[in-house]
Amino acid sequence: MADEEQQVPTELDRLLEEDPADLYENAPCGYLSMVPDGRVAKVNGTFCAWTGRTPEEVRGSRLPDLLSAGGRVYYETHLAPLLRLQGVVREVALDVVRADGTVLPCLVNAVEVRDDDGRPLLVRATLFEATSRRRYEQALLAAQRATADSEVRARTLQQVVSELAAAGTPEQVADVVVRRARAAVQAGGAGLWLAAAATGADTGRPRPVVLAAADGLAPELLAALVAAAEAGAQLVRSGEVQVVPLGPGLRERWPDLATAMAEAGQEAVVVVPVSAADDRHLGALVLVLGVTDDSELISLAEPGTRGALVPADADLLATLGRQAGQALERVRLLLETVRQAARSAFLLEAARLLAGGHGMTETVEGLAALAVTRLADVCVIDLVTDRGLVEPVVAHTDPARRHLVEELRDLHLPRRDGRHPSVRAMVGRRTVWLRGVDDADLQRMATGPGHLAVSRALELADLVCVPLLVDNRPLGVISLGNGAQRGPFSEADVETAEQLALQMSQGLEVAARFELESRTSHTLQASLLPPVPPHVPGLAVAVRYLPGSSGADVGGDFHDVVALPEGDVALAVGDVVGHDVTAAATMGQLRSVHRAFLADRPGPSELVDRLHGSWPLLGLPRMATAMFARLDPATGALRIASAGHLPPLLVAGGRAELLDVVPGRLLGAPPGPAPEWKGELPVGATLVLYTDGLVESRTADLDVGLARLRTVAADASGDGPADPGELCDRLLAALTGPHRADDVALLALTRLR
Amino acid sequence: MLLAHGFGCDQTMWRSVAPALATDHRVVTFDHVGSGDSDVAAYDPRRYRSLAGYAEDVVGICRELDLTDVVFVGHSVSAMIGVLATRRAPELFGALVMVGPSPRYVDDEGYTGGFSRADVAALLDSLDSDPDQWSPALAAVVAGPGNPGTAAELQRSFCRTDPEVARQFARVTFLSDNRADLPAVTVPTLVLQCTDDSIAPEVVGRYVHEHVPGSVFTRLAATGHCPHLSAPEETVAAIRAFLGS
Secondary structure (H helix, E strand, C coil): CCCHHCCCCCCHHHHHHCCCHHHHHCCEEEEECCCCCEEEECCCCCHHHCCCHHHEEEEECCEEEEEEEHHHHHHHHHHHHHHHHHHEEEEEEEEEEEECEEEEEEEEEEEEEEEECCCCCCCEEEEEHHHHHHHHHHHHHHHHHHHHHHHHHHHHHHHHHHHHHHHCCCCHHHHHHHHHHHHHHCCCCEEEEEEEECCCCCCCCCCCCCEEECCCCCCCHHHHHHHHCCCCCHHHCCCEEEECCCCHHHHHHHHHHHHEEECCCCEEEEEEEEEEECCCCCEEEEEEEECCCCCCCCCCCCCCCCCCCCCHHHHHHHHHHHHHHHHHHHHHHHHHHHHHHHHHHHHHHHHHHHHHHHHHHHHHHCCCCCCCHHHCCEEEEEEEEEEEEEECCCCCCCCHHHHHHHHHHCCCCCCCCCCCCHHHHHHHHCCCCEEEECHHHHHEEEEECCHHHHHHHHCCCEEEEEEEEEEEEEEEEEEEECCCCCCCHHHHHHHHHHHHHHHHHHHHHHHHHHHHHHHHHHHHHHHHCCCCCCCCEEEEEEEEEEEECCCCCCCEEEEEECCCCCCCEEEEEECCCCHHHHHHHHHHHHHHHHHHHCCCCCHHHHHHHHHHHHHHHHCCCCCCEEEEEECCCCCCCEEEEEEECCCCCEECCCEECCCCCCECCCCEEECCCCCEEEHHHHHHHHEEEEEEECCCCCCCCHHHHHHHHHHHHHHHHHCCCHHHHHHHHHHHHHHHCCCCCCCCCEEEEEEEC | EEECCCCCHHHHHHHHHHHHHHCCCCCEEECCEEEEECCCCCCCCCHHHCCHHHHHHHHHHHHHCCCCEEEEEEHHHHHHHHHHHHHHCHHHEEEEEEEECCCECECCCCCCCCCCCHHHHHHHHHHHHCCCHCCCCCCCCCCCCCCCCCHHHCCCCCEEEEEHHHHHHHHHHHHCCCHHHHHHCCEEEEEEECCCCCCCHHHHHHHHHHHHCCEEEEEEECCCCHHHHHHHHHHHHHHHHHHHC
């Protein structure tokens, strides 16, 4: 049995009977023992084999000298202090550097062996290889960073979109894009160049570019970039984000830019197109990559490697460029809409002024005042009249300078052959726009030293003169001026001035035509009415005619007094329908026909019959009412007939009564009889014939008007025989106001004996 | 005497030297914002994007505690924080003690800092991939064999740092360049240089000494980067010798 128990030791037993020295030397992990100053005192074979170093090399080194830079820092800042403070560290990841310079990732456990007083004697450390763990960690880190970077880009884009949405001006858009783009790719500096707004004439040449915003660019570098941009850098044309490194190509084409970049530590220029939704190029976002002055810290990128842009950042910049372009378009459209609305409001106000029915002077003054609130600092309006250019209307925004334009008004009467732009505008019949007025311009246009002094004092920088034309005939000229503070006129301003001139020309034309017509018709009417009634012994006769108060209106009212050779007197008062030249002409014709018919001495009724009968033959275009009377001055025998006319008034001894004349039909209406009223005009009594303009008004009833007529006439007559002229004036004063819709004809006749 | 810890640890670093220095000085230790027991909520990434923010804190502490004639002892990066603080408020400081200083860790043309840009990039990578290791929330509390009797003390953790703060502090520490500030130091200055410091090698300490006017250079026998931990007596003696002179 004992034999059976005493078995021959197997190979396994022999191996398990481990030799401590062999176990240490060939353990599956590295062993290091260090004295308190960190120097390695003892190392096992495994560590030496892993690192390719001999035990002699390792011994005498300090552990941190065997580690990577990160390991060294960790050792000195964490591991050594922790061992000192807490005696143990576990599972610390450290990179050991092999003899050939490659790195061996390890996990390290270490304990500090102390004496009874707590003083350190020795540090023992075991090291396990952790290559695959480190590989995994690095892959994880790379993935995390990619995610974080992509989140940062997404956030940048989100911020830019929201900030652009809040931007209200092109300057704000530019500022957002420049700042955000620069931060997003950590550029040394950035600037946004925009193509200048399109001018009327497209010359086909590239439009000048203007710097809209810049951030982080040193003055010299900015100047070099501006110069390069002005020299027509066409990099943006490709539509792609372009990275131009600071190399021979750049040095050759833009040597100044290359020098400025080198001095500022910048290594590449990035050009990002800024385009509208329809791919129109609006400008370019330009960034320089290299040293960033934002942080006081040293850049981790080696010099010479800072000019690179990763594709994701290039994509981000391209997107920012597009976003900026769209925002610019939106903002410009918005501003244009606002300006358009302001222009429309201005022109509407001008139209109201023109339609306001004020006098010409008042209207023009109002327009000048309006122009200096909305359009310009100074406004001068010259008008041509029959007498040539008249004293202009002037206005100035600044009350303190109003006296200057008033002086100007007194001095400014440019000669027709003068060089003043207002004269050139009138003579050339086109807008003259003088941009950037200088002293030489002022001297050229001045009419004299006084004029020059005032012009200088006004400090105008921009001048626009727009002629007022009707059928290519100049009526005048509007001159607008802006000082330096208000800035030059825009194309839109000039367009608005031209619109204003057009409106004014039309308004002035209408007014002029109106005045002419009004003058013509009044002249016509006056010529158709008999100038003075004839003198008839024993009678006093007065006639009055008042035109309607509304301008060009002329009426068809008439009166007529004819002394017949036999001694009788024929009277007529009538009213042709309408208030225009036709009515006046009809009235003239009617009066002529009346006189012609009187040759046969028809009585009043017969006269009405004859007129009815011949109306179609006469071809008179209008209907009319009329009253005819025949008086024998010797006896006072009176006969009256009415064709639709208002009844005559008899005034005597403080009494006034309407005669009961039965009215026949209107002249021009289907004929009908006009019964003849027969009576007597007593001595001292006055017969009054009138038209409806005297008693009718828009606000009161005809009966009320007639009642007032009677009252006023009765009051005016008094006791003795009335003076018919005075009676007429009293009646007109009491019964017609300053605003008459209708004209008035009035005839009063008093039998004196 | 105001003791300022460097990157990676907290004011417990000073526990081996503070009592000895306290015999004849009022000793104030503190945690930089984001380290140790400080209020992490007070950490403002903008304020601490450069060392200037930390220097302002130092001046703030002196003013708050009404300290004058301060001996500022700065370890590692805090040496440069001290430089900036004395520039900001020279009237507060009587002397500056720099323990393992470096005005710039990254090599430059004609200057050896000890690290390449790639080294610092790898270091920052390692902070990113092992945040727990660099910013331990809890210390290992198990006492190993050979160091019994320390368990009670190990209940608390050392060198706690918020990971985000640690990362930013590392950037600021290893990517700052304060060489231009050195000639402007006006207070008496001691440069304490360890033997075999793998973070701030002797050539860097010599550079600091040469550029701080009138500074004293003392080379310690102590090795590594933390002589106040590994050789407290020698460290205290060197400081005393400097202050006594």
